Every structure is written in structure tokens, then in C-alpha cells.
Amino acid sequence: MAKTAKKKAARIAFTPIEDRVLIAPAAGEEVTASGIVLPDSAQEKPxxxxxxxxxxxxxGQDGKRLEMPVAPGDEVIFGKYAGNKVEIDGTEYKVLRAEEILARIED
Structure with a gap:
């Protein structure tokens, strides 16, 4: 069964289809090491x-569902140009195919 994003007071329920994943990107650097504040346009996208x-x-080719390699809560790394940006309830997310995820970060 699909795992669904749920937020408090969310107006939109978002359930990815097939092997797609909804990701909340990590915040980009807003201040350099030397203390210079970067505008949004100059920040490197995470x-x-x-x-x-x-x-x-x-x-799969046999008609059975293949298990997803990630689950909600997993920290992941993905390609710089991977996926599509979407905005849900004023928050920006990325939607990627599972194959666009390069690695899962484990503590």
C-alpha cells in the first residue's frame, strides 16, 4: 500500500504513484563561512x-510490485537536476523516480 504524506492542517493529500517519491529538500546555505548573506538566486540548490x-x-515484468528502496523519513541524496519541483501548501518539494535517488544516508 502507498505511503502518504500527512501534515497538520494540510489541505492537499499527496500520494506518489508507481515508483515516485516526494522529497523535502534540505535547506540551502543562507550565509557563507565568512558571514556573507546569500540571496535565494545565489544559493546552491541542495x-x-x-x-x-x-x-x-x-x-516488474512478472506483474508483481517491486519493493521501494526508500521509505518516509529516510535521508537521501539525489542528482542535481533530478525530479520535478512541486509546491504543496506553500512548501516546495521534489518528486523523483526511485531510480533517480543516488544513495540513502544512514546514521
Whole structure:
């Protein structure tokens, strides 16, 4: 069964389909090491984030669902240009295919 993103007082329920994953990107650096404040346009976009929701997985050639490699709460690294930006209740997220995730970060 699909894992769904749930937020307090959220107006939109977002459930990814197939092998897609909803990721909340980590915050970018707002201040340099020397103390210079960077505007949004100059901040490097993060390629790291937290899985908020994951689809049920794609169908294999035998017709059975393949298990998703990540679950909500996992910290992941993804390609710089991977996925699509979406805005849900004023918050920006990325939607990626599971294959676009490069690694899962474990503590």
C-alpha cells in the first residue's frame, strides 16, 4: 500500500504513484563561512533531502510490485537536476523516480 504524506492542517493529500517519491529538500546555505548573506538566486540548490512519501513501487515484468528502496523519513541524496519541483501548501518539494535517488544516508 502507498505511503502518504500527512501534515497538520494540510489541505492537499499527496500520494506518489508507481515508483515516485516526494522529497523535502534540505535547506540551502543562507550565509557563507565568512558571514556573507546569500540571496535565494545565489544559493546552491541542495541535492539532499528527506523522503516525505513514497509510491507503492513499479510493476516488474512478472506483474508483481517491486519493493521501494526508500521509505518516509529516510535521508537521501539525489542528482542535481533530478525530479520535478512541486509546491504543496506553500512548501516546495521534489518528486523523483526511485531510480533517480543516488544513495540513502544512514546514521
Amino acid at each position: 541535492n539532499r533531502g528527506t523522503v516525505v512519501a513514497a509510491g507503492p513501487g513499479r510493476l
